[in-house]
Amino acid sequence: MTEPGNTRHLFELFIFTDPFCTWCWGSEPVLRKTRESYGDQVRFVFRMGGLVESVKDFNDTLNKINGKNFYQKMAEYWEMSSQRHKMPVDSRFFAEYKTDFRSSWPACLAVKAAQIQDEELAARYLRRLREAGLAECLPIHRRQTQVELAEETGLDGEQLKGDIDSGAAGHAFEADMQEYHTQGGEAFPFYVVRHMGGEEIPLNGYVSSMALEKLLEKMSGGKLERRQPELTDDNVVAFVEKYGKVAVREVGELYFIPIREAAERLDRLVEEGRLGKMKAGNGWFYLPPTAPAAPA
Template sequence: MAVTLTQFTDPFCTWCWGAEPVLRRIQETYGDHVELAFVMGGLVDDFESFADPANGITEPADVAPHWEEATQRHGMPVDASVWYENPPQSSYPACIAYEAAEFQGTAIAHRYLRRLRQAFAAEQRNIGDREVLVELADDVGLDLEQFRAALFGDRARAAFEEDRRYMHEVGARTFPTYRVTTGDDEVQLRGSQPFERLSEVLESAAPGLDRQSPRSLRSFVEEYGPVATREVAEVYQLDDEDARRKLTDLTAAGHLEERARGTGSFWAVTAND
């Protein structure tokens, strides 16, 4: 039975960035038997009118301490200086850009969303800037003429508004929120979730859902790279120190390269490996 795991999300959300290791483990554990989907929620329309009193956020610079605290819990690299030096004013352009990418296929749109998250969270890229959004589209191989037409036209904005209507309709008010769907059956989970909870709901919704072992570490990095140390730790059930040790060994052997970013590192296959 087909099962879909939908994440209601926003490229600004640090907890959605922190969920990347769990999503990687879902992909490696269930493969094509679980379909991943993303719905853009639009976290910040405009910082001129946005406020999050619960987290003490009334202007962009207030987000930096929130990110720094969050990374201590979720373990994904962040560089919070973007909020002081080059903050975006709205998450809507990035949400609309994801919709523009999706017109070229789900798989490449997912790669683009990952690129958006990483560029913003760990590389100080202002993903409220449309030209930055185009540069990131080029990074993942999107057709730029088609992408620009969708981004600067009406289709992607309309798709984003449809996502927001759907999010409101199902009562998803927290980022991330997850929705597991099989046929007419749906289960919704609010907030960040560990792999164990998501797998419990997935396997209950689709009895007989088979688990598989993850591919080799080098193959994993080749498939998804650049990957963060925390992602490797989650997928291979290691602590961060052991994960880093295995990645360092592959780097010393010439298979990988390390890229330090913000509070952590990413790993990618070397160009000539």
């Protein structure tokens, strides 16, 4: 696997995140658009930040979420955030798993264990954890679910467990959190945009695709080659087939069209049998037509 610092890339985008962070989930359309626009010119490097070490001790004064009201208020926060970032969420998670969800750290450890095996598969695994936890109400804090999703993604489930139990994933996670603080992280997501010429710029919190594109173009001195795919039915179907599960917002973001227009096109493609569709919390996922769909 390519390691950070490889000069084949013009940029490395370090993304400090957490599988349970709703605004990290809300940033997925931005990341997918960046991938589609710049390809291998921008290398993504995922770091785990550890959003919720302990529900009991959690204290978000800005959003008034703490250990006493965590499950109710976090569910409300997911719903409120979804109305803004437009990615689907299933806030029933916090009522469904109130008895045993105590921390987001186990999911972070699972991602670090996946990265020990394969960085590319680990990135797909992180995305799958987000889909499962935030939109499909699956218990991604539980080891069994983590292993099942790892194997679904193409990882070795037994090795994943072993790298967690041995402490290898924990050491890598600790290094990520230290780097987050050293780099000036104050929110999630947190980015460090590194130009291969040496310049680095940190970005705290949600960043729009337009703002990120402008920064990359400026830092590159015009050397980035940007691709904008044409909005056609064939291209939309190819986009869904490439990623497996796609939300309406991701199509709207990629083609710079309103959510309603994206939804209408996707639904028409479903009616024509070119795509599948499954319920995902307060929204939908669109799938390749051969993919298994959960009941609506």
